[in-house]
Every structure is written in C-alpha cells, then in structure tokens.
Amino acid sequence: MVRPAHQTPMNHASSESDVLVIGGGPAGASIARLLALRGWHVVVVSRAIDGQRGLAETLPPSTRKVLAAVGLLEAVEQASAFRSIGNAVWWGSDDGRLEDFAGHDDRPGLQVWRPELDRLLQVEAVRAGVEWITGNVIGVELETSPVRVRVTRPDGSTLDRHASFVVDATGRTGVVARSARRTAGAPRTHAWIGLWTCPSKTTLAADVRTLVETTDEGWIWSVPAAPGTRCVAVMVDPDRTRFAADGRLERRYLGELSRSRHVRALLDDAHLQWVWGCDASLYETLTLGSRRHLVVGDAASFIDPLSSFGVKKALTSAWMGAAVVQTWLTDPAVGPAAQQLFDTREREAWTTSLRRSAGYAREALPAHDTPFWQVRCELDRAVPPQPAADPVPVPVPRIAQAFERLRHKDAVARRPDTRVWFEPQPAFERDRVVLAPALRSSALDAPVRIVDNVNLARLVALVRERRKVGDLFAGYCAQEVPVPLPAFLRALSVLVAGQVLEPVDG
Numbered sequence: 034m035v036r037p038a039h040q041t042p043m044n045h046a047s048s049e050s051d052v053l054v055i056g057g058g059p060a061g062a063s064i065a066r067l068l069a070l071r072g073w074h075v076v077v078v079s080r081a082i083d084g085q086r087g088l089a090e091t092l093p094p095s096t097r098k099v100l101a102a103v104g105l106l107e108a109v110e111q112a113s114a115f116r117s118i119g120n121a122v123w124w125g126s127d128d129g130r131l132e133d134f135a136g137h138d139d140r141p142g143l144q145v146w147r148p149e150l151d152r153l154l155q156v157e158a159v160r161a162g163v164e165w166i167t168g169n170v171i172g173v174e175l176e177t178s179p180v181r182v183r184v185t186r187p188d189g190s191t192l193d194r195h196a197s198f199v200v201d202a203t204g205r206t207g208v209v210a211r212s213a214r215r216t217a218g219a220p221r222t223h224a225w226i227g228l229w230t231c232p233s234k235t236t237l238a239a240d241v242r243t244l245v246e247t248t249d250e251g252w253i254w255s256v257p258a259a260p261g262t263r264c265v266a267v268m269v270d271p272d273r274t275r276f277a278a279d280g281r282l283e284r285r286y287l288g289e290l291s292r293s294r295h296v297r298a299l300l301d302d303a304h305l306q307w308v309w310g311c312d313a314s315l316y317e318t319l320t321l322g323s324r325r326h327l328v329v330g331d332a333a334s335f336i337d338p339l340s341s342f343g344v345k346k347a348l349t350s351a352w353m354g355a356a357v358v359q360t361w362l363t364d365p366a367v368g369p370a371a372q373q374l375f376d377t378r379e380r381e382a383w384t385t386s387l388r389r390s391a392g393y394a395r396e397a398l399p400a401h402d403t404p405f406w407q408v409r410c411e412l413d414r415a416v417p418p419q420p421a422a423d424p425v426p427v428p429v430p431r432i433a434q435a436f437e438r439l440r441h442k443d444a445v446a447r448r449p450d451t452r453v454w455f456e457p458q459p460a461f462e463r464d465r466v467v468l469a470p471a472l473r474s475s476a477l478d479a480p481v482r483i484v485d486n487v488n489l490a491r492l493v494a495l496v497r498e499r500r501k502v503g504d505l506f507a508g509y510c511a512q513e514v515p516v517p518l519p520a521f522l523r524a525l526s527v528l529v530a531g532q533v534l535e536p537v538d539g
C-alpha cells in the first residue's frame with residue numbers, strides 16, 4: 034500500500050493494523066473507507082449482513098450532502114430502489130397531509146433496502162483497500178498497546194487482531210460503548226417490522242412516499258422496498274401495549290397494526306411475508322473516545338427513527354470520526370481537542386433529536402392523550418435550550434445597529450483602541466482536526482471563529498488599515514471559500530459590533 038508521505042509507516046505484524054473498525058453498517062463502512070483512502074491499514078470486523086432482518090429506510094434529501102462528503106453519493110443513488118419525494122402523514126389527525134421534500138435543489142430523497150445498502154458500502158470499503166473480516170467481536174482490550182480485539186468467526190474459530198486504534202461502530206450493541214450508556218429517562222420503544230407484498234406488484238409502491246400514522250399506543254410507518262413490496266413497522270412501548278402478552282410476534286404485530294386506519298387500508302390485498310422485531314429505544318453514550326478508541330454512529334447515540342436522520346447522523350459521525358482518528362494517529366497533541374470537538378457535535382445531534390421527538394409527541398398528544406405520548410412529551414425536559422446555529426458572542430441588536438452604521442459608509446478600518454488577539458480552537462479542516470485561530474477582542478465575551486461560514490480571523494487579516502467594503506468582499510472570496518454577500522455583511526457587522534472594525538468613508 035502506498036502511504037501518504039506525511040504519515041509514518043508502522044510495522045504490521047500480520048494481525049496488526051493501524052485502525053480496526055468493529056461493525057460494518059453505514060458508520061463503520063464509511064469511516065473505514067475514508068481512512069483506507071488516506072493510506073491507513075484498516076480492518077473491519079463485522080457480523081454477516083442478515084437479509085431476513087431487512088428494513089427499508091428513507092434517506093431525506095439532506096443526506097445527499099453527507100453522502101457526497103464521504104464519496105458515496107453516486108453509488109448509493111444507483112442502489113436506491115426508489116426516489117423519496119416526501120411523506121404522507123396522519124399525525125394526530127385523520128386528515129392526511131403531504132409533506133414534500135422541497136427546497137433541496139429539488140433533489141429527492143432516497144428509499145433504500147438496508148441489506149443492499151450495507152452490501153454496497155462493504156464493496157466500496159473493500160475497493161478502497163479495507164480488509165473485511167466477517168465475525169463477531171467478543172472482547173476488546175483497550176488497555177493493551179496495541180489494542181487486542183477477540184473475534185469469533187462464522188465457523189466457530191476464534192481469532193485475535195491487534196490495532197493502534199479501534200472504532201466502535203457496532204450500533205446498539207455498543208461493544209465498547211455499552212458500559213457508558215444512558216437513556217436520559219427515555220421510555221422503551223420496540224419496532225415490529227413486517228414485509229408485505231402485493232400480487233399486483235405495483236400497488237404497494239405506486240406512491241413512493243413514506244407513510245406515517247399515529248395511534249393511541251405508538252405510531253406506524255411504511256417505506257416501499259421494491260415494486261409491490263413495502264415494509265410496514267409498528268413502534269410500540271413493549272411495557273404498555275396490551276398485545277405484548279400475545280405469544281407470537283406475528284400476532285402481536287397484527288394486533289397493533291389493527292389500530293391503524295390509513296396504512297392498514299393499503300394492505301387489504303397484500304400478503305405478510307415475515308415479521309421481525311428490534312429494540313428502538315433512545316440512548317446516548319457518555320464516553321465517546323480515548324487515545325485508542327472512538328465511538329461512532331448509532332453506537333454513540335440512537336435517535337428517533339421517526340426523524341429518518343439515523344443514517345445521515347451515522348455518516349456525519351463517520352466523516353467527523355475519520356478526521357478525529359487521523360488527528361490521533363498523526364498529531365496526538367491535538368487529539369484531546371479533536372475528541373472534544375467530536376463529543377460536542379455528537380451531543381448537539383443527540384439533544385436536537387430529543388427536542389424534535391418531544392415536539393412530535395406534543396403534536397400527537399391532543400388526539401392521543403395516552404401515557405405513550407405523555408411520557409414522550411417530556412423527552413426534552415432536561416435538555417438545554419437550542420443554541421443559535423452560529424453562536425456569536427454579541428447581542429443581536431448590537432449586530433443590527435452595526436449593520437446600520439455599515440450601510441452609511443463604504444469602507445472599514447481597524448480600531449486602534451481595541452485589543453485584538455487570537456485563541457486556538459479545534460476545527461475540522463480537510464481530513465483532520467486542527468487548532469485554528471478564533472478571534473478575541475476586549476469587546477467580545479468569547480472567542481468567535483466563523484460567522485455564516487466567514488472565517489473572521491482571515492477576514493480581519495485582510496483589513497490592515499482601511500479598505501473599501503466591495504474590495505474586501507472580492508478579496509475575501511478570491512482567497513477563501515466564496516460566501517454570499519449577505520453572509521459577508523453579517524460577519525462584517527459582528528466585527529463592527531465587537532469593536533474590531535469601524536465603518537469609515539473610503
């Protein structure tokens with residue numbers, strides 16, 4: 034293997050790799066692929082894909098951006114059975130509404146059959162140079178250096194593999210993560226999933242929308258899997274539903290499904306092929322990494338499947354995780370800061386999901402005032418308020434005033450009376466985490482690095498004395514990733530409000 038020149042080759046005993054990824058779902062296969070493309074010797078150990086536990090999943094249009102970032106958009110588009118144009122929803126109401134996926138460059142979402150998607154991700158990882166081992170990891174010794182991972186192979190034999198760094202991408206299993214899990218008081222949820230086919234072959238998938246319907250005891254959703262085939266899942270609290278006592282899963286499933294009015298009607302001529310069930314309760318993992326390991330994807334947290342953001346979150350986690358692993362392996366001094374950045378982003382994803390889930394429940398409650406929905410309304414009780422998308426340590430009215438002052442001048446200049454300095458802050462940059470300068474001034478309460486995608490330190494560096502705003506905008510866009518003018522003006526207003534710059538006549 035040709036290793037990038039900046040990396041120091043490590044000696045590999047035959048069983049030793051740079052990185053060993055446990056779990057080959059979307060998170061594991063993607064992080065493994067990204068690291069292999071960067072020249073690391075990467076091994077994935079994953080259980081075999083189980084087609085009998087197949088699930089059709091919806092990837093909303095915004096997943097495309099993440100798929101492109103991990104280099105898999107084209108392949109996944111080809112593997113997607115259907116484009117997803119949106120949802121048909123009976124949420125706390127018998128009046129259905131159509132929710133179209135609009136506004137994402139008019140690109141639709143994707144409906145994927147998960148066993149197919151996982152197979153494709155495996156092929157792409159192997160193509161990138163990943164060594165793929167089918168097996169079940171039964172032990173991870175993080176204290177040893179290199180880390181020792183014990184694997185049971187499908188033929189019953191055991192195998193020890195060693196790696197400098199281990200990634201836990203085992204989803205709910207959380208082979209490393211499990212000991213640091215908490216549910217944040219979330220109630221239990223089970224998914225009972227049925228695969229239905231229709232003799233007419235087309236009826237069930239005639240409309241490729243995802244269908245969602247609430248009942249008193251949970252919700253029901255359906256995603257087309259293939260022409261004439263749909264997955265129909267019921268989501269219930271196994272501690273509450275009266276059907277839980279019914280011995281066979283199929284009976285419980287059909288009992289729960291009988292509560293549905295709208296999705297059920299679609300299945301009149303359809304045949305149930307098989308039913309399986311899985312835990313879908315929410316959790317988060319409190320410790321996401323160390324010098325030798327990282328927890329990514331569902332292993333880090335499981336968010337409400339109702340959002341359809343699970344795969345997107347897993348891919349984002351893989352993309353960020355690849356940068357964190359790269360940092361630990363090439364620049365360990367920055368490793369702790371990289372880990373902290375990863376933890377913050379993962380926690381934001383988790384708290385955002387709790388707020389969203391509580392919002393869904395509050396919407397359903399007027400029609401279904403039952404314990405199932407009542408407890409879910411409380412999910413965001415302990416969650417801090419939503420932070421601003423772009424936290425800026427300047428009050429909004431001061432930014433607005435600064436913008437007004439800017440509008441009446443055509444240039445800006447540095448303020449000689451304000452002390453300006455830069456503080457290192459971790460940031461994702463290309464394939465790693467770096468300590469990038471964040472701006473501080475005696476008038477700013479906290480460091481600020483980016484406003485509306487504008488890098489403030491780099492913008493300030495362009496204003497040595499006085500500069501016309503138009504020239505500054507052109508100069509910034511020529512040197513950095515171009516930004517729209519309104520974003521640039523907002524960033525400039527923050528600098529004026531933070532007393533770093535002063536509007537002047539040009």
Ligand SMILES: Cc1cc2nc3c(=O)[nH]c(=O)nc-3n(C[C@H](O)[C@H](O)[C@H](O)COP(=O)(O)OP(=O)(O)OC[C@H]3O[C@@H](n4cnc5c(N)ncnc54)[C@H](O)[C@@H]3O)c2cc1C
Pocket residue numbers: 055056057058059060061078079080081088089090091092168169170171202203204205206207208224266311312313329330331332338341342343344345347
């Ligand atoms: C009912 C339901 C419906 C969902 N619907 C959607 C949807 O419509 N859209 C969406 O985006 N998301 C959906 N999700 C969420 C989505 O499935 C997950 O977020 C996504 O699969 C997470 O990917 P991952 O790679 O982190 O974990 P996983 O996909 O769980 O992958 C984990 C991998 O680790 C392997 N593994 C586990 N333990 C071991 C071990 N000990 N040794 C070796 N290998 C191991 C597993 O075999 C698997 O390959 C849904 C989830 C559920 C439960």
